[in-house]
Amino acid sequence: MRDYYHVKINLPGGIASPGFLKEVLLAAREANVHKVRFGARQQLLMTVHYEEMRFLEKNLKNASVRYEINTDRNPNIVSSYCGEDVFRTGQWLLANEYHSVLDCFDYQPALKVNISDSNQSFTPFFTGNLNFISSPEPHFWYLYVRPKQSNVVFRWRELVYTNEIGKVANAVETCLLEEEFVDEETLFASVNARIQYISQPATNEVELPSFSLPYYEGFNRYKSRTWLGLYRRDELFSVDFLLDVCALCMKTKIGEICITPWKSLIIKGIEDQYRGDWSSILGKHNINVRHAANELAWQTEDHHEEGSVLKKELIQYFDKHDTRTFGLCFGIQTRPKSEVFGSILIKKRPLLRIGQLAVFSLYDIYYTENFNPNSRRLVAFEKGLYRMQLAVQLEKLCRRFSNQRSKLGMHLAFTADEELQQQPEQGKVLHQCPDCFTVYDPQYGDEQQNIAPDTPFESLPESYCCGVCGSGKEEMVEVVLELS
Structure with missing residues (x-):
């Protein structure tokens, strides 16, 4: 008999109403669950002692909460809604569009479904089997299909209308699971023989932004x-x-409370x-x-402590050696069939087994093509490493990334001409937040707070505050800019 059970509760799109979450948490507390976690697919996870399971199940059923025990037959629908409005988003994809998409799923998907804004890089695009990505055409979406147990992703030949996504996802899933998958053409013909839906031709590939993980804490x-x-x-x-x-x-x-893929x-x-x-x-x-920030850029497996422990060791090394990791994210995989998201992946593999027990293990380091975590192509960096060798090799790979980024002109610095044009004049008086060092420059104003350019600091309303950390106007201090 198991001592503990792993319970999973899906939160579609990573969205939980406070009332619903409260019901679940009260049921958990009555079952002597004191801590919970959130998974990489934006679901709620908890570990429950076998003696308490009957109480938890009774309470969840009374609250009409769907759950799974030690399985993932129905993966959660992942969405980029958690970053909507607070990070960069598209022009037409707003909160109501996400809710329209989620509302049209009248079934429990057996395949992984991702709903993504094409203008963000906070949530992954292609970790699902059915990946819907917003297109430049308002209310129409690309579909990229990755058959189960496959690493091949192909684009659906049509853009799908927002309110048809659930219907199309259901049909594609049925064809993939019930029929023998042959090729893209066969799948497309099979789906179109089953359903009719609003669409338009998809003539181009999706244009994705370069990866940059926003600070999310x-x-x-x-x-x-x-x-x-x-x-x-x-x-x-x-x-x-x-x-x-x-x-x-x-x-x-x-x-709403939003759950992110970064747990x-x-x-x-x-x-x-x-x-x-x-x-x-x-x-x-x-x-x-x-x-x-370098601590926030890691993803480990759900319900598995080993990856978290290794993550802590590697972060301590990076801190000690002041390793630059900007522009990268890391995934740690300690089990063969688990999936993590990252531009650099650490994979554990057994070297020697006795039955099902791994007696001795080694680690392999991979990076994705162009260090883009949304790429499905992995490039081997170092293989067969002992655990004690991982940190040093990861530091070498981080340096390679920084050098490559510089050589390819991918760095974010302005060109010399642009920099000269945008430098404020020497001796200019600005006002700076003492907490996060954000500067208010009257030349540019503050567009996010509707402060027009050329607005002097003294003319700002008394309610004005730092746009980053919220410190009040009265806390900001004068600084004189001097250029060498």
């Missing part, structure tokens, strides 16, 4: 409000803390008057924010 300003990103070093969130989060969301009329949470729409309440919750539960 802490208090951050957007428009006239604040969003809060919550990351836990051990990937565990206490049930009591999350219940307090749900209660404050309901009190302040925040209708963290994003809470949008925090009004200024309630920011102190959120800080109080963090203090009450001793929740730290503003971890180093």
Whole structure:
């Protein structure tokens, strides 16, 4: 008999209402579950002792909550909604579009489905079997299909209308699972023999942005409000803390909590008057924010501690040696059939087995083509490494990436002419936030807060605050820019 069971609850699109999440957490607490985690596919995960399982199942069934135990027959639908509005997004893809897509799924997918904005790089594009990506045509989506147990991705020949995505996904899944998959043409013909749907020809490949992982933790300003990103070093969130989060969301009329593929949470729409309440919750539960960016760029397997322990070791080495990892993300795979997202992948493999037990293991390091984590092509860097050799070899690969980025002109610096044009004049007086060092330059104003260019600092409203961390106008200090 198992001592513990792994329970998975899907949160479609990585969206959870505070009321629903509260019901689940109360059921978990009654089953003596004190901590939960969120998975790479934006689902809720918990580990439950076998003696408590009957209580948890009873409570979940009473609350009409669907769940799976030790299986993943119905993978969660992943979406980029968690980054909508707070990170760069497309012109037409807004919150209502995501909800329209999710509402049209009237079945439980057996294949992995990804719903992605083509203008973001916060969530993966091709980790699903059916990958819908927004196109330049409003309300139409690319579909990229990756058959199960395959690493080949091909583009559907048609763009799919928003409200038809659920129907098309169901038909493609049925054909892939019930019929023998032969080729793209056969699959396309088979689906079109089953259903009719609104579409238009897909004449070009999707144009994806270069990868850049935005900083997704802490208090951050957007428009006239604040969003809060919550990351836990051990990937565990206490049930009591999350219940307090749900209660404050309901009190302040925040209708959604977003789960990210980085096993963290994003809470949008925090009004200024309630920011102190959120800080109080963090203090009450001793929740730290503003971890180093290189620590946030890792993905490990769900329900598996080994990857998390190795991640901690490697981050400590990077910190000690001040290793630059900007532009990269890392995945650790310790089990053969698991899937993680990353531009650099660390894969563990057994060297010697006795039955099902791996007696001795080695590690291989791969990187994706052009270090783009959305590429399905892996390039071997070093194979057959001992664990103690991993950190040094990873540092070498990070340096190779930085050198390659510089040589190919992929760095983000301006050209010399552009830089001269955009440099403020010497001796100019600006105002700087003392907490995050963001500068207010009257020449450019602050577009996000509707401050027009050429607005002097003294003319800013008293309610003006730092656009990054929210520090008040009165806290900003004068600085004189001097150019050498």
